[in-house]
Amino acid sequence: MSVPIVIFSIDDTRGTLLQKVLQHNGLQSKLIKRNFELGTVLSKRVPSIVVFDTKDYYSRDFAYLRNICSTYPLATVIALAEDSNVPVLIEIGVRDDLCVREPFNPDLTLAKVKELVFIKNKAHLKVKTYLALIYHLIVGEKDNPYIVFIKKVLTVIALLLSSVVGIAGGFTIWSLSDLPKIQQLEDYSPLETSSVYSTDGKQLGEFFYVHRKTIPYYKIPPHVKDSFLAVEDARFYEHKGIDFYRIGGAFLENIRSKGYSQGASTITQQLAKMLFLKPEKNLSRKIKEAVLSLQIESRYTKDEILGIYLNQAFFGARSYGVEAAAQTYFGKKTEDLSVADAALLAALPKAPSFYSPFKNPSGCLTRRNLVLKMMLNRGYINDDKYKAALAEPLPTEMERPAYKSSYFLDYLKNHLEKQIGEKLFTSGLKIQSTMDSAMQDAAEKAIKKGIETLTRNGDKNLQAALLAVDIKTGGVRAMVGGIDYSTSVFNRVTQAMRQPGSAFKPFVYLAAFKEGYTPNDVIMDREVTYFSKEGGVPWTPQNYTHRFYGNVTLRTAISSSLNGATIYLANKIGMNKVIDAARSTGITSPIYPHLPAAIGVSELTLSELVYAYATLASGTAKRPIFYTTIKDKNDVTIETDGLGEVKVIDDGIVTFVKDVLRSVVEHGTAKAAQSIGRPVYGKTGTTDNYTDAWFVGFDDHLAVGVWVGKDDNKPLKEDSSGSAVALPIWIDFMKSVVNK
Amino acid sequence: MTDNVENNKTIENKISDIKVTDTRVHEKQKELESGPIGLDIGTTNIVVARNRAGAPITMKQLNAFFAIPKSKLTARILSQNDVMYFAKNGQFYIIGNSSEEFANTFNTETRRPIESGLISPREDDGMNVIQALIKSLLQPPKKQGEPVCFSIPGDPIDGNSSVLYHESIIKRALDAMGYKPISINEGFAVVLSELQGENYTGLGISMGGGMCNICLSYLSVPVFSFSIRKGGDYIDTMVGRTVGEPATLIKTIKEKDLNLLREPSNRIETSLQIYYNELINYVVHSIQQVMASSDRMPRLSKPVPIVLSGGTAVVTGVKELFEKALKTARLPIQISGVRIASDPLNTTAKGALTMAVSEEN
Numbered sequence A: 001m002s003v004p005i006v007i008f009s010i011d012d013t014r015g016t017l018l019q020k021v022l023q024h025n026g027l028q029s030k031l032i033k034r035n036f037e038l039g040t041v042l043s044k045r046v047p048s049i050v051v052f053d054t055k056d057y058y059s060r061d062f063a064y065l066r067n068i069c070s071t072y073p074l075a076t077v078i079a080l081a082e083d084s085n086v087p088v089l090i091e092i093g094v095r096d097d098l099c100v101r102e103p104f105n106p107d108l109t110l111a112k113v114k115e116l117v118f119i120k121n122k123a124h125l126k127v128k129t130y131l132a133l134i135y136h137l138i139v140g141e142k143d144n145p146y147i148v149f150i151k152k153v154l155t156v157i158a159l160l161l162s163s164v165v166g167i168a169g170g171f172t173i174w175s176l177s178d179l180p181k182i183q184q185l186e187d188y189s190p191l192e193t194s195s196v197y198s199t200d201g202k203q204l205g206e207f208f209y210v211h212r213k214t215i216p217y218y219k220i221p222p223h224v225k226d227s228f229l230a231v232e233d234a235r236f237y238e239h240k241g242i243d244f245y246r247i248g249g250a251f252l253e254n255i256r257s258k259g260y261s262q263g264a265s266t267i268t269q270q271l272a273k274m275l276f277l278k279p280e281k282n283l284s285r286k287i288k289e290a291v292l293s294l295q296i297e298s299r300y301t302k303d304e305i306l307g308i309y310l311n312q313a314f315f316g317a318r319s320y321g322v323e324a325a326a327q328t329y330f331g332k333k334t335e336d337l338s339v340a341d342a343a344l345l346a347a348l349p350k351a352p353s354f355y356s357p358f359k360n361p362s363g364c365l366t367r368r369n370l371v372l373k374m375m376l377n378r379g380y381i382n383d384d385k386y387k388a389a390l391a392e393p394l395p396t397e398m399e400r401p402a403y404k405s406s407y408f409l410d411y412l413k414n415h416l417e418k419q420i421g422e423k424l425f426t427s428g429l430k431i432q433s434t435m436d437s438a439m440q441d442a443a444e445k446a447i448k449k450g451i452e453t454l455t456r457n458g459d460k461n462l463q464a465a466l467l468a469v470d471i472k473t474g475g476v477r478a479m480v481g482g483i484d485y486s487t488s489v490f491n492r493v494t495q496a497m498r499q500p501g502s503a504f505k506p507f508v509y510l511a512a513f514k515e516g517y518t519p520n521d522v523i524m525d526r527e528v529t530y531f532s533k534e535g536g537v538p539w540t541p542q543n544y545t546h547r548f549y550g551n552v553t554l555r556t557a558i559s560s561s562l563n564g565a566t567i568y569l570a571n572k573i574g575m576n577k578v579i580d581a582a583r584s585t586g587i588t589s590p591i592y593p594h595l596p597a598a599i600g601v602s603e604l605t606l607s608e609l610v611y612a613y614a615t616l617a618s619g620t621a622k623r624p625i626f627y628t629t630i631k632d633k634n635d636v637t638i639e640t641d642g643l644g645e646v647k648v649i650d651d652g653i654v655t656f657v658k659d660v661l662r663s664v665v666e667h668g669t670a671k672a673a674q675s676i677g678r679p680v681y682g683k684t685g686t687t688d689n690y691t692d693a694w695f696v697g698f699d700d701h702l703a704v705g706v707w708v709g710k711d712d713n714k715p716l717k718e719d720s721s722g723s724a725v726a727l728p729i730w731i732d733f734m735k736s737v738v739n740k
Numbered sequence B: 001m002t003d004n005v006e007n008n009k010t011i012e013n014k015i016s017d018i019k020v021t022d023t024r025v026h027e028k029q030k031e032l033e034s035g036p037i038g039l040d041i042g043t044t045n046i047v048v049a050r051n052r053a054g055a056p057i058t059m060k061q062l063n064a065f066f067a068i069p070k071s072k073l074t075a076r077i078l079s080q081n082d083v084m085y086f087a088k089n090g091q092f093y094i095i096g097n098s099s100e101e102f103a104n105t106f107n108t109e110t111r112r113p114i115e116s117g118l119i120s121p122r123e124d125d126g127m128n129v130i131q132a133l134i135k136s137l138l139q140p141p142k143k144q145g146e147p148v149c150f151s152i153p154g155d156p157i158d159g160n161s162s163v164l165y166h167e168s169i170i171k172r173a174l175d176a177m178g179y180k181p182i183s184i185n186e187g188f189a190v191v192l193s194e195l196q197g198e199n200y201t202g203l204g205i206s207m208g209g210g211m212c213n214i215c216l217s218y219l220s221v222p223v224f225s226f227s228i229r230k231g232g233d234y235i236d237t238m239v240g241r242t243v244g245e246p247a248t249l250i251k252t253i254k255e256k257d258l259n260l261l262r263e264p265s266n267r268i269e270t271s272l273q274i275y276y277n278e279l280i281n282y283v284v285h286s287i288q289q290v291m292a293s294s295d296r297m298p299r300l301s302k303p304v305p306i307v308l309s310g311g312t313a314v315v316t317g318v319k320e321l322f323e324k325a326l327k328t329a330r331l332p333i334q335i336s337g338v339r340i341a342s343d344p345l346n347t348t349a350k351g352a353l354t355m356a357v358s359e360e361n
């Protein structure tokens, strides 16, 4: 007779899947989805197995499950549950080892069912079982119910033994039956902070959940080690993991305070404690910790043990390990810590937040000085050093490295988090970014100066953004997403959708060149009224200067930014061609398929525009590149990024585009840029009412765009054209990166 | 589009020149078959599978049509040439394989009842065309309620379209024709047709013209399925746009002898490789996304296989590019290997047939 198995799951797929998995292993089960069906399957007098899937179960107190447990005492419940629901389930009477935690794990559930079937069928009483057992022991299958069973038998034997070797001996053996593996210490890969570097080798920033850095033992100066030994374990180098001498003292202490709280623990024991995930304070746990300590001592040298300990200890403020703590509290490397600093750190692990110098300076000071005193008493420091250290003040403010390129780091973080997930914050990666910190400095300075000038001239609430990218690689070399990251994290390079105005015009000319026009061809600049086919309002575009120029070449039309001629041209070749041309350079935002889009009424981001110009400059497709390589903490490259060479604009056409964008600088709206002293190309952009001012352009290496405007879309001051407002910032930046 | 309006005379002249190599299924052939049917209504092709002498056989028609104005002479030419068509609202709808030859003659493209995998909202007559095509491939059921299992896409993850409408419309049409319609997810059909040896456990992927369909099955339980609305057509369009050639030309080149592993010898091949790569990475990336966000995703202890099918998987090198994309992806399960289905263009229909047979028993 086999044991009835019932699966209860509201989620159809999960239920069916479990049923199939059981079936596949020769176990028939019944799947039910509604409460009342259960009574039709279970019986009060027959043992049964219920797999209860709590996913999507509507009531969090599981009254129904309670009911099953009390109505069918012979039913054994396996519960599939979120970790957070397990306590309730245990309280109801589900065995802890029969709670299968999420994520959904059909194989583990199967193993539990098999084990129960094995026991309920009384298979352990059959000869067949033992033959199978021997077979499986030889073949060595994991998760095998027979093996699980044998382990239980061993536990029972241990208990029986206790009657032979005395209670203590049996208890010890039983305690050891589930020791954590000591190897964990070696493969222990704690959460580590990832770092981002600039192309010129500077650290730009860090990504972490908890701040943790490991440092090799030999890099920790003696006075730092000594300070910890002084407070935690003065006889560290003498004992063998457990300090019986101290236990005696602690024992008396415990009798006085009635509990196990007094630390008789050596550093080795504290390390052993870290191997258990859940803290517990009972005798069996103490024994396990002690046994582990002995094992640790026999496996590692004293120096190694101290090194591991210092890298693992928790110092408060999300900081793990002495290196991270040194950074958090002092902004220093471990090597540079003073005696007083070291004493403060040694004071922390006992109660990190209570002794925090920021939260409780006086308590912290007292305890630090106590540590110094202990160091003096034990002869780690002499009197002079002691006095000097006492005089040192406490740190007053958390060291927060102020990163300049915050907008860039933000963007990189979001991008990488999507790509590699939480590893970004936990794996100690080294990210080689494309950013050049000198260029970033130049960009931030240029924006600052530009905005100061404009503010001085009476404009208010200004925002600005700058993006510089490498034309060849697509790498972001500098990014300023706004005038102050600390007051607004909104990135105006990648997030702000703005009208480009005339800065869009190059795509009209690109389309024209693709259609066979040349820069010297003549088009009409005159007053024309356009009637839309859909019956919209007739439209008569005006030039910025409010006059028309008659027959002009394409070159003049763009260098003087003539709206009349540009729209005439766009109308002639068709907006669909213009849109196709813009798309071919990588513009992805929606473009209004009518003539006004030719002079830039469709919103897009500065990033799109700069990358499109980089495509114009090179003829090859571009997309944003933020990093070149990512290495793991062992310096193995795990990711690389880069562009292929995909031609999207023919060389001849690239020459035409550069010709006309050069004439903007030589004869047109950007003459001021001649002061840069090397050939540059670009286009100004100014929108109606002066809400947006742009200059986007390039030299032989960099494509750079500058935008100035206001977040609320209010206009800038009168006459704030792209050439008056954005161009000076652009020029300033280009001049300062001359050597790149 | 005024220059496209031609008078009936020129149309008749033109079509009288068309040499139709019709692959129409002949009545006799249809007679031979009865029993359960698998049906794949794809963006590009409609494929029917049935069992004959224990082995599945398949027939297909292009899922496309071409409308021309009705006239007596045209009618005569069409029927003389054995061209499949029907008349409606003063037009002749030329359907199936022949529609392509007509479109070529008129220098335009065929119209499609299905757009990116779902019934096209732009074609009122789409369902009529599909119905006519099904009729051309199948004789009416011998007895009322013969099972037809037809494939439907998973819900697209790009865009907010639903397959419910698509599924119901087809169901109704088949119902009206006297069949008992059953639907099957296209990715799951791939699993049923290719992964019998693996206990129907693995990822079935169908890469067609209009979409890619993905389904993870575990011991024949579909754990999740979804689609993306990009496929072979997307590659044709994007490459066409990049190199400035019509998509139909790109399609011809692509289907001729593209090899994604060799050094590209011209711009078209370069772009084909780029967009093939993009599509494959997109598929792999979406799988990663869906797995990461699904709370049904089981923790699997054993690696599972991936099978690629559909016309877009036919090209040499797809398997290798897929394997490469998998290397950089972070899937919560292990993949034991990637392989191409044995008969990629007919995999879905065959899987649907398997389902229809099991439904009948």
Ligand SMILES: Nc1ncnc2c1ncn2[C@@H]1O[C@H](COP(=O)(O)OP(=O)(O)O)[C@@H](O)[C@H]1O
Residues within 6 Å of the ligand: B041, B042, B043, B044, B045, B046, B207, B208, B209, B210, B211, B231, B232, B233, B251, B254, B255, B256, B309, B310, B311, B312, B313, B314, B315, B344, B345
């Ligand atoms: N030999 C081939 N090489 C490359 N692509 C092919 C080949 N045969 C068909 N295709 C492509 O496969 C797609 C059609 O595949 P199919 O599975 O029939 O699609 P659907 O599901 O859209 O009906 C089209 O994009 C077509 O260009």
Ligand SMILES: [Mg+2]
Residues within 6 Å of the ligand: B040, B041, B042, B043, B206, B207, B208, B209, B310, B348
């Ligand atoms: Mg298909």
